[in-house]
Amino acid sequence: MSTKNLTTFSKVDTGAILAQVDEDERKGAADQSPSMGGMGGMGGMGGLDDADGMGGGGFIPEDPDDGSNFAAHHLESSDVGKTFDVLKDHSVTKTLLTAGADYDNPQQEWDVEVDYKARVAGSETPFEEATRRRLTVGSTGLPAGVEAGLKTMQVGEMSHFTVQPSQGYGDEGDAARGVPAASVLEYEMTLHRLFERTQSHNGQLVKWRLVKGTSWERPSSRAEITLRWTGRLSRDGEPFLKDFEQTFTAGDASVPTFFQSAVVGANGMTTGEVCELKVAPALGYGAAGAPDLGVPPNAELFITVELLHWVGVEDISATKDGSMLKRVLRRGQGWERARARYEVKLDLEVRRSPSAPVASSAEGLVVTLGAIASNVEVAEIGTRLVEKEGAVTGASPADLAARLETLLPLMQLYETAELRVSLPKTAGAGAVAGTDAGADGALMCLKVRLESWTKVEEVPFTDGLVIKKILRESEKGDHLTPNEESICVVRYTVRRLASTAQGEGGGSPSWRTDGEVLEEVPIERPRTFMQSEGGAAGVLPCIDAAVRHMKSGELVQLTAAAAWAYGSPSFDSTGPFLxxxxxxxxxxxxxxxxxxxxxxxxxxxxxLAAQMRFKSRGNKLFARGEYRFALHKYTDSNSKAPRFSDFKQEREEKAGEQEKAGVDISDGAAAATSSASAASEASEASSVRSAAVLSDAEIETKLSESKAITLSCFLNIAACHLKLGDGAMAEKASNDALKLDMANVKALYRRAQAKRLNLDFEGAKADLLTAAKADPQNREVRKELEELKEAMKEQSRRDKAMFGKMFAAP
Incomplete structure (x- = not known):
């Protein structure tokens, strides 16, 4: 749409638009279609003198909570020519002429810059027009319906609004504008700019965003900020100061409050952003004014400010005392951060203070997070600092390692940061341990560029006995990992762990991979196994556990203790004996x-089948004394327990399959639906008939079987917790079992054992007596009762001895 639409209005039949909208809504109700097709005749405003010119209907019915039409607010090029009901009552319709390019819509009290022409429907002569006019939404002076339409526009958008009298100048019209009574109005409007408005300090500081920034991050406390600003006494007045560059630290009390509020924090500015500030005298130069700048007393200020750049500064000291300040010199990438065990590669420069020459440095230094203190090269760098600058408490080689341990987990990949280490701000500057720490209290200044890292992690549920180092990430872009019982295909080489000595050149500790080859499964003959059943297929338990947390195509290095390798009781293959x-x-x-x-x-x-399998695996683990892992299997077993609805849905699906196959469900006979395919259908019916359809009674039998498995698992969970010495969890599991069978002797017995472990002797006694009454011949219950009596006697003797000492004469 060319700009000539701003000077020459096209003829639009308002009645036709409303009739078309009504027709679109009826079609929408009939076919429930959210989009009612194109608006063939709406490509330009001309030639739309009747309803036929409207084409195939473009109104998209919506029903948002606020009564507005969401579709009218966020239009695209494909919506050009379509008409929308802005207020859902036909009082304001909007026809898109040119789509906008931004997402935001004008909000109340925001400013906008618009072109518009207004005329009475049927008239060729505009009664009002404006070019590049700046208006404030909510007080534009435009009719309510036009403001409602304006709030649906996006920057760059051109639209035609048809406004009924109820949302225009009413039944009275506006004689001053030349608008007759009860007139339908037509506005053609272009939104050029949008100025987001915020305010603070009870309205004493108002900010309009003129230009969006280039990022989403905003300066926070302690940030070092550089901006350029121009000051005026009125919005269009001559500058009293122009393009002045200023650098300050966020939080500096000497900086005017309005700069702090406008630039810093969650409602601050981003790099490259330009804003206009209206500053009340109390936040500006106040009653004194600024005579040297030509600012009179009690002057309101208009400041145009651009955030040029800023350096993030964060206090990373443990007590937030300002003794460790991290400055981000160059931002990195991604949200991930290095964690303990990661092998981090970095470039490092060390100085005594930010202005001092480099005392020591290293490129391509590799350290292991959590073990930097044992890194020989780091110790040498710290030693060179001491030799060159002198010994200072807080700047030793050990201190250097500690600072890196604090800094590195806070850095992004490829980030460059500076860490300034100084005396706590509360302690002041000066001598430390008889040595000058610098006039500003500086102890050490590190410049670090984080080049890369290698992920090194514990394999979950292995108690830290299996460590995974990722040598190559998956390149398939798939985040899925195997679940339990997945069928996995792997290749691997197993070597004896030869050493955990320092790496080459005195670097961080590393694993040697040149030990004796114990087993090799090459890529030409990969091994296939079911995850969680790897031992039965000759796969080491550490491999079985690790693949659960790998992606397809991922290459890793595992280090595993003997208990997770050939020495594991769950490894069923013989393996290398030595x-x-x-x-x-x-x-x-x-x-x-x-x-x-x-x-x-x-x-x-x-x-039900899965519930049985997982319980069986738990039993095997329990028998081998692997109680923690058995717990997981019993818990997983209970999570598989079926419900009546699972069988009911299955029954309905099978019944449908049998009906399609021509099976008479009442007697199981196959019914051929045509003689030409009788043999084929009889075969299919036979296959379907083999999947029996369960009756309600049969389903209840299945559920009873599942309940028995669940009860057994709760009892076994309690037994695992007792073996692990966790009386509270054992009691909870016993209670869960008793909810299923309140008279279960074994559950009462287990709960009594748990209560005894928790020193609840009376509770244990009550449970054992109940169990003995239910099963008088149970030897385990009787034995536990005898042991409980002895435990109670012993406790009584200890209590008497303790009280005797408390009340004994001095």
């Missing part, structure tokens, strides 16, 4: 996997 006591290093690649069916997608039979 390696039973050896820790191992494994290069492992997950080539591919097929995820097992998720519990939520299983039918009743599948859930």
């Amino acid at each position: 390696a039973r006591e050896s820790a191992v290093v494994i290069e492992l690649e997950l080539l591919s996997f097929v995820r097992a069916k998720e519990t939520w997608s299983m039918d009743g039979e599948e859930r």
Whole structure:
């Protein structure tokens, strides 16, 4: 749409627009379609003298909570020519002529810069027009319906609004403007600019955003900020100061309050952003004014300010005493941060103070987070600092390692940061341990560029005995990992762990991979196994555990203790006999996997079968004394327990399959639907008939079977917790079992054991007596009762001895 639309209005039949909107709404109700097609005749404003010119209807019915039409607020090029009901009552309609390019819509009290022409419907002569006029939404002086339409526009948008009298100048009209009574109005409007408005200090500081910034981050406390500003006494007045560059530290009391409020914090500015500030005298130069600048007393100020750049400064000291200030010299990438065990590669420069020459440096330094103090090269760098600058308490080699341990986990990948270490601000500057720490109290200044890191992590649920180092990330862009019982395809090489000595050149501790090869599964002959059943397939437990947390195509290095390698009781293969006591290093690649069916997608039979499998795995782990891992299996087993609805849905699906296959569900006979395909259909019916449809009674039998498994698992969970010495959790599991069977003797017995462990002897006694009454011949219950009596006697003797000492004569 060319700009000639701003000077020459097209003829629009208002009645036709409203009729078309009504027709679009009726169509929408009939076919429930959110989009009612194109508006063939609306490409330009001409030739729309009747309803036929409106084309195929463009109104998109919406019903947002605020009564407005969301679709009218966020239009695209494909919406050009379509008409929208702005207020959902036909009082204001909007036809898009040119789509905008921004997402924001004008809000109340924001400023806008617009062109518009207004005329009475049917008239060729505008009664009002404006070019590049700046208006404040809510007090534009435009009719209410026009403001409502303006609030739906985006920057760069041109639209035509048709406004009924109720949202225009009413039944009276506006004689001064030449608007007759009860006139329908037509406005053609272009939104050029949008000035977001915020205010603070009870309205004494008002800010309009003129230009958006280039990032989303804003300066915070302590940031070092550089901006350029121009000051005026009125919005269009001559500057009293022009393009003045100023640098200050956020929080500096000498900086005017309005700069702090406008630039810093969550409502501050971003780099490259330009804002206009209206500053009340109390926040500006006040009653004194600024005679040297030509600012009179009690003057209101208009400041145009641009945030040129800023350096983020964060106090990372443990007590926030200003003794460790991190300055971000160059921002990095991503949200991830290095964690303990990660191997981090960095460039490092060390000075005594920010202005001092470099005392020591290193490029490509590799450290292990959590073990930097043992890194030989870091110690040498710290030593050179001391030799060159002198010994200062707080700036020793050990202190350097500690500072890096604090700084590195707070840095982004590729970030460059400076860490200024000084005396606590509360302590002041001066001598430390008889040595001058510098006039500003500086102890050490580090400049660090984080080049890369290698992820090193514990494999979950291995008690830290299996460590995974990622050698190559997956390149498939898929975030899925195997779930339990996934079918995994792997290749790997197992070597004996030869050493955990310092790395080459005295670097950080590392694992040697040149030990004796104990086992190799090459990529030409990969191994396939079911996750969680790897031991049965000859796969080491550490590999079985690790693949659960890998992505397809990922290559890792594992280090595993003997208990998770050939010495594991869950490893069913013989393995290298001499390696039973050896820790191992494994290069492992997950080539591919097929995820097992998720519990939520299983039918009743599948859930019941899974419940049995997981309980069986728990039993095996319990028998081997691996109680913590058995706990997980029993808990997983209970999570698989089916519900009646799982079998009911399964029954309905099978019934549908049998009906399609021509099966008479009442007697199981196959019904051929045509003689030409009788043989084929009989075969299909036979297959479907093999999947029996369960009756309600059969489903209840299945659920009873599942309940028995769940009860058994709760009892076993309690037994695991007792073995692990956790009486509280054992009691909870016993209570869960008793909810299923309140008279269960074993559950009462387990709960009594838990209560005894928790020193609740009376509670334990009550449970054992109840169990003995239910099963008088139970030897375990009787034995526990005898042991409880002895425990109670012993406790009584200890209590008497303690009280005797408390009340004994001095």
